[in-house]
Amino acid sequence: MQKKFLKNIPFEKVLELKNLVDYAERxxxxxxxxxxxxxSITLFAFDKGEGLSTHSAPGDAMVYVIEGSVRITIGQDTKVVLKEGQTVVMPANIPHALESIEKFKMMLIVVKPQN
Structure with missing residues (x-):
């Protein structure tokens, strides 16, 4: 049996990312x-008004918005609004926070140094 590197996703099947994670109220x-x-690669679904408080990650974190829109704060001065199809990279070890403007879904890819 060949080793699989991805999990929680069917192989050899055409999929829409936005259908792989569901919204949950609040x-x-x-x-x-x-x-x-x-x-790490993770799909997220945020209900309207939900978010992630200020935190940092040990790797570069790329957000790709699959559906909806989100307000992201990076460091002290950078504030961006991303809509469906847009992406931004949050540098390693820089505090950032996310706040949903409406229901939104994203793919988060975090690339960290190898040990």
């Missing part, structure tokens, strides 16, 4: 596709 839902020391 919650943030997630589905992890890859989780290892140097890389």
């Amino acid at each position: 919650r943030v839902s997630s589905k992890t596709l890859v989780q290892r020391g140097d890389l």
Whole structure:
């Protein structure tokens, strides 16, 4: 049997990312596709008004908006609004926060240094 590197996703099937994670009322839902020391790929669904408080990550974090829109603060001075199809990279070890403007879904890819 060949080793699989992705999880929680069917192989050899055409999929729409936005259909792989569901909204939950007043919650943030997630589905992890890859989780290892140097890389994580996770799909998220945020209900309107939900978010992630200020935090930092040990790797560069790329947000790709699949559906809806989100307000992201990066560091002290950078504030961006992302809509469907847009992406931004949040540098490693720089505090950032996310706040949903409306229901939104995103793919988060975090690339960390190898140990």
